[in-house]
Amino acid sequence: MNNSGPSFWTTASSTLHFMLSSATPVALAALGGLLTEHAGIMNIGMDGMILMGAFVAAAVAAIAKSALLGVLAVIFLGVLIGLFFALFTVKLRSDEFIIGCALNTLALGLTGYLADAWFGLDGIRIDMTIPAMQNAYFHNINVPLIKEVPFLGDVFSGHTAFVYITWLLVIVMWLFVYRTPMGFWIRASGESPDTLRTAGKNPERMKWIASILCGVFCGLAGASLSLGKLNCTFVENMSDSRGYIAFACVIFGGANPVKVFLAALMFGFFDALGDQLKVIIQSDLPYAYLVNAIPYVITIIMMVYVVVSGQRRRERIAKQQLRKLEQK
């Protein structure tokens, strides 16, 4: 290869590397969101859950000087948020949409305020180095054998622990949802709650469990945002609508963990692509920041695709059936 500058392969591997890390918070949140989706709860509050997770993870990690404690705190917080969400949507039967909106707004205001009040750095920015983390397990893990492989090493090695844990969780969640009794109960609690009740299981309990797990997953998604870098960093509105994108992934992937993860990867890809484009088209051009909109535009296109393809499929089935019937 004679061309100067970054070669095609370098650009490609760094784009794919970025795709994998960028997809992680979305995928983590979506893994939780698919549970509430299966349990029949429309959960648009994931963005708020992620944001609170990001803040608490950063705050605890900064104060305790330990990223691990930050993660543990975020799991605890996730349980609390899940309980809070289930209290209103399941127990008090409030409108899920309103509660989701309330959660998002609350998270935005609360994290911004607390970040300012407690840390006051840069207004709403916590930016701290955690000494205990310098050699921690949280980032830039070099996967033994793969890192030696030329192209693949650049793509798959050197991610944070969150990335690898997410891959593992995708498989665990698939088994959980489709291969364990609890997974069956959670799905039944959304699809036909009375059936579950007459089977002697409490559908409300399943909805509680789904909510709590969703809270934990979203919290972890937040932690992966604020702790997934060398320093622990929190900025206002750090979730940046990833909760909504996660929700879109849940719908797009039919709440199937593997498909949902693939959807998240797709967003990650476009996010990475936008990032590369920014470099290429020089960021001082007036409209350069429009590339940041790519993932969101893709969301809209995908949702349109889901609706249209669903209609097409039904039409196709209808036509097939008609043909079959007419042949009779």
Added chain:
Amino acid sequence: MTDEIRFEHISMEFPGVLANDDISLSIRNGEVFALVGENGAGKSTLMNILYGINTPTAGSLYVRGEKVTEFSPKAAINRGIGMVHQHFMLVPSFTVAQNIALGREPKKGKVLFDNKKAERLTRELIEEYGLEVDPSAEVRDISVGLQQRVEILKTLYRGADILILDEPTAVLTPQETDELFEVIRRIVREKQMTVIIITHKLYEVMAISDRVGVMRQGKLIGVENTCDVDERKLASMMVGRPVLFDHLEKTGDPGEVAIKVDDLFVADNRGLPAVRGVSLSVRRGEVLGIAAIEGNGQSELLEAITGMRKINRGRVTVCGNDATGKTPGEIRAMGLSHVPEDRLSTGVDKVASVTDNLLVGRQKEKRFNLFGFHQRRSTVERYASELYKKFDIRGAGIHTEVGSMSGGNMQKVVVAREFSFDTPVLVISQPTRGVDIGAMEFFHTRIIEKRNDGAAILLSSADLDEVFRLSDRIITLYEGKITGEFKADAITKEEIGLYMTGTGEGAKA
């Protein structure tokens, strides 16, 4: 025979309603016990107590001599009680075996659901009880009759020896009903099971049960040996007064054609073909009944005729006017009234008063408004009161919110409104669904009155008896096509049943 179940002075009070009032009843081991009564008589409530869904507010329940202290479905299942609900309790996206195993899953390595074992256990039950169904089929893909089998298998899987069936035949064809009864007889005879069947179809009581209990307004009116009573006696016990299943006097000869449908094609909500080339005509002074199992295009057909659904191909003519693709309002103006299938969603405005519901469609009439915008309230109310009396609507007066009324009275509001238009064409769908016997009689008389007055009536009903009773001619629909047309007095229910399942001609060919 010993007492399997004993209710002692059971009462169940919901806020404002005494659903069960001091009921004492014993059900014996190995019998088929029928529980009959009108809607709201408290049958389902009593059975929900037995199944642990409701906890009685007073009295005690004994199962095999043991007093029940914990009321929950789980505890009931453990006591060997199984219930097949009127609305099936199945998860549509799960397979037959997964539905059957739900709540008591066989496990692989303590954690995972063992699908293979669930299917094997299901197959064993299928063979033991002779209830054929594919264990690996998804429930949403199988017929209603098969879904009911899954429900029964589910109770058997859970080890039930007392089986409660809530209105099991409401969704079945005559053939499927016969099959179900065969299954019931077999499990009672061979497995010594006790079966309780809730129904309001009296001929079924006569056909299947050993004893029968009649409920009315929360009270148990009487328990009889089925061989000692007849349908007439049971009906009068249910209603509390003699019910005359009189022959309805049909007079006059049919006149000119008022509804004509030519080669009609209509799609359902999913875009699938629901009506496929239906042609029919109804003349004035006759009732054309549609006999079909739910989901065979009858709903879509009537919606297309009344302008509520898009017509893909074909023509509809109402009183000589082309009604194809016209709006419901335009078709009504041609002289058609419509008693819709689902009164709650398309028949009434639940939160509006009786008066306002009766006025719908007449707001523009001169006598009811001034200058086109001021409603003459007193005239409207006088008019509503008249209909209220004439149609024997029972509620708290013309200002009652319709949503708070019983199904029968709600239906009276719809019928009163639609019949008051005095149109030459009436399209009536499910006139007596969820309506008690007393009101049913009333509706039937009214419909025949309209017929005798020269209205052309197109009737669709899930109740085959009703179709037979009211119709002059009957057509059968199967998968959106007409499979047969008969004079109502020239065919039996069993024969019609074959045409409703599309096997009528096929069996002969």
